[in-house]
Amino acid sequence: MKATGIVRRIDDLGRVVIPKEIRRTMRIREGDPLEIYTNSDGEVIFKKYSAISEMSENAVHVADIMYKIAGCPVVIFDKDHVVASSGVSRKEFAERRVTGQLEELMESRSQYFRTEDNRQNFYGAEGVEKPAIAAVPIISAGDITGAVVFLETDTVKEVSDLQKSLINASAQFLARQIEG
Numbered sequence: 001m002k003a004t005g006i007v008r009r010i011d012d013l014g015r016v017v018i019p020k021e022i023r024r025t026m027r028i029r030e031g032d033p034l035e036i037y038t039n040s041d042g043e044v045i046f047k048k049y050s051a052i053s054e055m056s057e058n059a060v061h062v063a064d065i066m067y068k069i070a071g072c073p074v075v076i077f078d079k080d081h082v083v084a085s086s087g088v089s090r091k092e093f094a095e096r097r098v099t100g101q102l103e104e105l106m107e108s109r110s111q112y113f114r115t116e117d118n119r120q121n122f123y124g125a126e127g128v129e130k131p132a133i134a135a136v137p138i139i140s141a142g143d144i145t146g147a148v149v150f151l152e153t154d155t156v157k158e159v160s161d162l163q164k165s166l167i168n169a170s171a172q173f174l175a176r177q178i179e180g
């Protein structure tokens with residue numbers, strides 16, 4: 001654990017303010033859920049909660065199935081990182097952060113589909129130069145919880161109608177799994 005040198009006091013209602021610098025660095029936004037852990041050394045640890053990370057085993061299965069059916073690599077993200085992937089090197093994508101492009105897409109609740117008319121490159125994971133052909137946010141109980149991204153291959157450069165249906169179905173399935 002890394003010390004920040006920042007000290008905060010608990011107020012009379014039991015609240016503590018997480019400094020802006022830490023929130024920005026850790027990408028903690030207003031309304032984000034945090035898990036609270038304690039240990040025997042008296043430490044209290046706040047960790048960003050990710051419903052998709054909690055069900056990462058299911059996300060891996062969804063990615064594997066979608067890869068086989070869609071015929072292109074699949075990456076599943078929570079709001080900050082890669083949670084699961086299939087059809088690409090897991091080491092290359094493991095724990096990569098989302099790009100600003102994907103973050104904006106999720107926040108705006110919009111979808112991206114590369115078509116003959118829309119050839120702009122869209123990247124999901126920071127530091128990986130594999131463009132997406134489709135990206136759809138996962139919206140669970142009205143909250144953005146992540147995104148599903150299909151990546152291009154040497155033979156697949158545009159999204160097909162089948163792939164559009166599959167990516168939407170996988171995002172909806174994951175949302176339902178989160179809702180319980």
